[in-house]
Amino acid sequence: xxxxxxxxxxxxxxxxxxxxxxxxxxxxxxxxxxxxxxxxxxxxxxxxxxxxxxxxxxxxxxxxxxxxxxxxxxxxxxxxxxxxxxxxxxxxxxxxxxxxxxxxxxxxxxxxxxxxxxxxxxxxxxxxxxxxxxxxxxxxxxxxxxxxxxxxxxxxxxxxxxxxxxxxxxxxxxxxxxxxxxxxxxxxxxxxxxxxxxxxxxxxxxxxxxxxxxxxxxxxxxxxxxxxxxxxxxxxxxxxxxxxxxxxxxxxxxxxxxxxxxxxxxxxxxxxxxxxxxxxxxxxxxxxxxxxxxxxxxxxxxxxxxxxxxxxxxxxxxxxxxxxxxxxxxxxxxxxxxxxxxxxxxxxxxxxxxxxxxxxxxxxxxxxxxxxxxxxxxxxxxxxxxxxxxxxxxxxxxxxxxxxxxxxxxxxxxxxxxxxxxxxxxxxxxxxxxxxxxxxxxxxxxxxxxxxxxxxxxxxxxxxxxxxxxxxxxxxxxxxxxxxxxxxxxxxxxxxxxxxxxxxxxxxxxxxxxxxxxxxxxxxxxxxxxxxxxxxxxxxxxxxxxxxxxxxxxxxxxxxxxxxxxxxxxxxxxxxxxxxxxxxxxxxxxxxxxxxxxxxxxxxxxxxxxxxxxxxxxxxxxxxxxxxxxxxxxxxxxxxxxxxxxxxxxxxxxxxxxxxxxxxxxxxxxxxxxxxxxxxxxxxxxxxxxxxxxxxxxxxxxxxxxxxxxxxxxxxxxxxxxxxxxxxxxxxxxxxxxxxxxxxxxxxxxxxxxxxxxxxxxxxxxxxxxxxxxxxxxxxxxxxxxxxxxxxxxxxxxxxxxxxxxxxxxxxxxxxxxxxxxxx
Ligand code: ADP
Ligand code: MG
Numbered sequence: 001x002x003x004x005x006x007x008x009x010x011x012x013x014x015x016x017x018x019x020x021x022x023x024x025x026x027x028x029x030x031x032x033x034x035x036x037x038x039x040x041x042x043x044x045x046x047x048x049x050x051x052x053x054x055x056x057x058x059x060x061x062x063x064x065x066x067x068x069x070x071x072x073x074x075x076x077x078x079x080x081x082x083x084x085x086x087x088x089x090x091x092x093x094x095x096x097x098x099x100x101x102x103x104x105x106x107x108x109x110x111x112x113x114x115x116x117x118x119x120x121x122x123x124x125x126x127x128x129x130x131x132x133x134x135x136x137x138x139x140x141x142x143x144x145x146x147x148x149x150x151x152x153x154x155x156x157x158x159x160x161x162x163x164x165x166x167x168x169x170x171x172x173x174x175x176x177x178x179x180x181x182x183x184x185x186x187x188x189x190x191x192x193x194x195x196x197x198x199x200x201x202x203x204x205x206x207x208x209x210x211x212x213x214x215x216x217x218x219x220x221x222x223x224x225x226x227x228x229x230x231x232x233x234x235x236x237x238x239x240x241x242x243x244x245x246x247x248x249x250x251x252x253x254x255x256x257x258x259x260x261x262x263x264x265x266x267x268x269x270x271x272x273x274x275x276x277x278x279x280x281x282x283x284x285x286x287x288x289x290x291x292x293x294x295x296x297x298x299x300x301x302x303x304x305x306x307x308x309x310x311x312x313x314x315x316x317x318x319x320x321x322x323x324x325x326x327x328x329x330x331x332x333x334x335x336x337x338x339x340x341x342x343x344x345x346x347x348x349x350x351x352x353x354x355x356x357x358x359x360x361x362x363x364x365x366x367x368x369x370x371x372x373x374x375x376x377x378x379x380x381x382x383x384x385x386x387x388x389x390x391x392x393x394x395x396x397x398x399x400x401x402x403x404x405x406x407x408x409x410x411x412x413x414x415x416x417x418x419x420x421x422x423x424x425x426x427x428x429x430x431x432x433x434x435x436x437x438x439x440x441x442x443x444x445x446x447x448x449x450x451x452x453x454x455x456x457x458x459x460x461x462x463x464x465x466x467x468x469x470x471x472x473x474x475x476x477x478x479x480x481x482x483x484x485x486x487x488x489x490x491x492x493x494x495x496x497x498x499x500x501x502x503x504x505x506x507x508x509x510x511x512x513x514x515x516x517x518x519x520x521x522x523x524x525x526x527x528x529x530x531x532x533x534x535x536x537x538x539x540x541x542x543x544x545x546x547x548x549x550x551x552x553x554x555x556x557x558x559x560x561x562x563x564x565x566x567x568x569x570x571x572x573x574x575x576x577x578x579x580x581x582x583x584x585x586x587x588x589x590x591x592x593x594x595x596x597x598x599x600x601x602x603x604x605x606x607x608x609x610x611x612x613x614x615x616x617x618x619x620x621x622x623x624x625x626x627x628x629x630x631x632x633x634x635x636x637x638x639x640x641x642x643x644x645x646x647x648x649x650x651x652x653x654x655x656x657x658x659x660x661x662x663x664x665x666x667x668x669x670x671x672x673x674x675x676x677x678x679x680x681x682x683x684x685x686x687x688x689x690x691x692x693x694x695x696x697x698x699x700x701x702x703x704x705x706x707x708x709x710x711x712x713x714x715x716x717x718x719x720x721x722x723x724x725x726x727x728x729x730x731x732x733x734x735x736x737x738x739x740x741x742x743x744x745x746x747x748x749x750x751x752x753x754x755x756x757x758x759x760x761x762x763x764x765x766x767x768x769x770x771x772x773x774x775x776x777x778x779x780x781x782x783x784x785x786x787x788x789x790x791x792x793x794x795x796x797x798x799x800x801x802x803x804x805x806x807x808x809x810x811x812x813x814x815x816x817x818x819x820x821x822x823x824x
Contacts, residue, residue: 004050004100007043011036011067012093018086026082033074036089040068055808058124059099062131062812067092069133069154073142123805126303127812130157138295144284148292151281159296160304160325161351161770164276167340168241168257171273171333177213179244179251186241186271187216188261194232196225207232209240216240217252237261239271259287269294274331274340293329301325307805308357312787316353317346324350343776352772356781359767360788361798361806362814363564367418367789368796370565375416375543376519380408382442384471385435391470392431399573400428404435406569407547411439411520417545420563423571424742425551425706426578430460432571433522434467436547441473441500445519445544448502450509452525454479454652455659459681460524461503468501475501478508481652520545551706552699553742555750557778560785561767572743580740581709583717585693585733594689594718595637602641602668606686606713610671611704613695629691630671638669647673674700683711693719693736694729698749701736728752750775 014036018029044064051057070088077085134153135145153159170186179185189209197204205220205228218240220228232238242256257277259270270287278289306321319327327347331340339345343352389396396404403421410417423429437447449464451457461477468475476490476499493499497516502508509521521544548566559568586594598608610633612626630645644667646658662670663682670685674696688708693701701719709715719733735748754775774781792798798807 002046004043004046007039007046008093008096008100011039011043012090015086015089015093018082019090023083023086026079026086031075033071036071036074037068040064040071055811056099058120058127058808058812060096061124061128063092063096063099065128065131065133067096069135072133072135073145076142119805120808123305123307123808126305127809129300129303130155130160132156134159137292138299139288139292144288144292147281147283156296156300157304158770159293160301162278162293163328163343163348163351163771165279166277167331167337168275168277169337170239170241170271170275173239173271175213176209176211176216176251179216181244181246181251183244184242185244186239187211188237188239188271189216191232191234191236191238193234194229196229205229207238209238214251216244217247217250218242218256218258219252219254221254223255231260259285273333274335274337276329276331297326297329305805305809306354307803307809308354309791309802309806312357312791316783316787318350318353319346321350321354323347343773348771349780352777352780353784355769355772356777356784357788358810358813359561359769360564360781360785361792361810363560363785364788364792365796365798365810366565367567368792370418371415372796373415373543375414375545376411376443376445377414378408378411378439378443378445378519378545380412380439382439384438384442384473387471388434388438388467391467394575396431397428397571397573397575399423399571400432403432403569403571406567407432407436408439410567411436411545416543417520417547418566419547420559420566420568421547421549421571422553422559422568423549423551424553424574425703426574426710427571428575429524429549429551429571430463433524433547433549434464436545437464437501437520437522438471440519440545443519445517446494446497446500446502446515447520447522448504448508448515448518448544449522450504450506450524452506454481454505455655456524457503457505458656464501464503473500474498475503478502478504478513479652480505480507480511515542518542518544520547522546523548525550551703551742553746555743555747557774557781558750560781561774564785577712579709579712579714581688581705581715581717583705583719583737585719585721585737588720588722591720594720597716597718598669598687598689599638599641601687601716604686605684607662607665607667607682607684608669608687608689609685609704609707610669610689610691612671612673612691626671626673633669633671641668642666643669643671645671674704681710682707684713685710686713686715688715688717689720690718691720692722693733694721694726697753698732698735698745701732702742702745705736705740 014029014032018026018032044061047057047060051060067089070085070092074082074085132155133145134140134148134155135142136156137159140148148154148159153162168186169184172186173188174180174185176187176189179187187209189211192208192210192215194205194207197206199221202221203225205223205225207218207228209216209218238258238260240253240256240258242253244251244253246252261270269290276290276293277286278293280286281289284292301322304321304325308318308321312318318324324347327335327345328351331345331347335345340348403423407417407419407421410419421429421432423432433449437449440447449457449460451460457479458477461475465475465477474493476493478487478490478494482490490499491513494502495514495516502513502515504513506523523546525548548563553570554562598610601608610629612629626647627645630643634641634643644658644662646655650658658667658670661667665684685708688705690696690701690704696704705717708717717736719736721729721733731752732749735745735752739745772780791803795803798810
């Protein structure tokens with residue numbers, strides 16, 4: 001009898017051949033679709049008998065559906081499209097093979113014993129239906145299917161979760177004669193005439209619509225007139241929605257929403273109800289989309305799985321998921337328009353909660369995975385830590401004490417710590433991390449502190465090294481810029497355990513340094529998120545506690561997504577005596593005044609930073625080049641002062657030299673690119689001038705400003721900007737003038753720029769939600785997180801029979817998007 005492997009090979013062979021010779025073989029391939037379909041069906045038919053694990057079977061069924069989708073319509077597709085399909089097909093085959101061999105993921109999908117077979121089987125069947133290509137939906141042919149796919153609507157489920165952009169109230173259709181001026185009205189009538197008229201120097205498209213009671217004029221001043229004229233043929237029936245106004249005693253609507261009604265179509269679907277409006281896809285009109293969605297909802301909504309436990313639904317007031325899918329696409333007559341349009345109807349809430357819940361469930365499982373992992377149970381309250389705190393020339397703030405207690409609590413537990421420490425620039429994170437590192441040392445372990453840049457690593461080393469020395473410990477610096485022999489010697493000492501604390505860049509872990517006994521890794525990420533992966537540590541056979549520090553306050557909602565699996569500590573209090581940095585926006589024409597202020601500061605014995613966005617001149621962007629500006633300032637503006645320059649292209653030692661010169665007051669002004677953004681500490685610097693401030697994000701501006709005001713000298717920040725700045729840029733700068741609170745700045749940043757841009761979409765760890773919007777749905781996100789974590793506390797591996805369906809749906813939804821393999 002044929003094995004699954006053999007059946008899979010039969011599918012793979014023609015695909016491989018087509019891809020062969022750099023896809024040139026494709027030209028030789030005829031009629032691929034039918035034979036492949038048969039082989040896919042054959043393989044699918046083998047599943048029930050050969051695969052005993054329900055989860056595995058479900059996953060294979062899904063992949064087969066994806067494979068089928070890749071193949072469907074293949075023979076008629078363009079050469080480019082065929083190439084793409086082949087590649088997609090091959091990746092499906094690859095995935096199938098992985099499921100088959102159970103590599104790595106096997107335990108993630110093994111189902112607990114005692115789960116009713118029928119329940120899983122019917123879930124499986126439902127998922128198979130939802131995973132079908134959108135083309136399965138009535139009214140969607142190959143061409144429309146392609147258009148939908150281009151919009152990201154590939155499967156039936158994608159369609160069901162394609163939320164209307166807004167809703168229109170067409171419950172009441174007014175006779176034109178009764179429509180009221182100044183109100184949004186919906187009317188239906190016949191086109192009497194439609195033509196283009198001259199209007200001042202431009203043109204206007206006018207259509208006259210008449211019903212039994214009166215006539216109304218619809219006008220368009222822009223848009224494609226040819227397109228409109230083609231639609232508004234005299235005699236055809238149209239529906240118009242828009243604000244009615246009177247013009248020369250005639251009712252009219254400017255740029256109304258409209259739909260042309262076809263013969264016999266004046267049904268329930270497009271009016272006499274609340275109507276969904278979707279974001280349009282080229283080539284598919286509103287009515288067509290609506291019809292497609294109607295079929296999708298009628299035929300498939302019932303397969304939407306809703307295994308979120310009853311008690312959670314009750315607590316959160318969630319309606320049934322199938323009801324929810326129906327209600328968002330075709331709201332009932334009693335729905336509240338404003339709630340619908342705010343995406344706050346009961347249907348929306350359920351779907352949004354669902355999406356967020358599964359995501360947070362994944363986070364909770366990852367988190368629980370860490371908790372279940374074996375780690376080091378440190379003894380806390382050791383002698384080194386105590387002595388360190390007693391030699392500090394200041395008292396810890398209450399926030400620092402609280403956060404140290406949280407960290408020590410984690411360290412004492414026998415599972416590895418996985419904590420994010422948030423605290424604004426200058427809030428005293430370094431001290432906190434030192435307390436943690438010393439606890440590791442107290443227990444005979446080594447600690448590592450990793451910074452994003454060499455400058456910062458060097459600076460950390462200066463502080464940490466001094467502290468370590470006074471406690472009788474050895475701290476060493478290890479960065480890329482060091483000479484080979486020196487580096488090797490330090491690596492040797494680390495391996496031999498002669499060094500207790502190692503300070504380096506993020507590359508430290510990757511670069512093949514062997515620790516004798518690493519107990520704690522502190523990762524200072526500043527604002528670069530998610531660089532160091534715990535996996536790297538694990539891969540090296542270490543399972544130390546990990547403390548990630550960030551100086552960029554992250555709004556709670558974002559922290560819950562991007563750092564969803566971490567525990568979070570926040571230092572929300574600044575050490576006493578810090579004066580806020582007075583901040584003001586200056587325009588280009590006020591430059592002479594800015595130079596005067598610079599002079600004054602230096603006359604007081606203080607130092608000044610001037611920051612530019614880029615290193616090299618880019619004419620297109622009209623940016624000043626830091627290098628040229630440094631020269632210009634030295635030669636033409638401040639010939640009597642000492643101007644230095646530092647930028648990212650310089651070598652480590654060169655940068656170090658300049659920083660030392662500035663720190664030792666050998667320079668008055670330091671012209672810099674954003675390399676100084678990260679944690680540089682120059683107490684005598686009292687003025688930060690940021691050129692082209694409009695080009696920086698808020699988080700960056702906040703970081704830069706944090707470089708001054710680090711002692712009790714009154715400090716200032718000048719944000720220079722051209723007068724042309726966009727509205728958004730101006731709003732950003734205004735926020736900087738108004739507040740110093742990093743969290744408020746971060747919230748504002750999130751609001752102004754949105755999550756994607758704020759975090760940088762790539763590698764940011766931001767999931768791409770389909771229905772939810774973390775900006776809008778912050779509250780629901782918090783609720784979903786609480787419920788998900790509560791559930792996982794009760795069932796840390798999601799193994800209880802009553803959670804089997806939940807687990808299956810979770811894997812289905814998120815497995816490919818999050819690395820859940822290890823949660824099993
Ligand atoms: P961060 O790393 O959070 O930007 P640092 O740890 O570098 O902040 O601390 C900033 C400055 O404040 C340092 O000079 C540090 O010695 C000082 N500092 C830290 N904690 C306190 C405190 N509780 N009281 C007074 N000064 C403090
Ligand atoms: Mg710091």
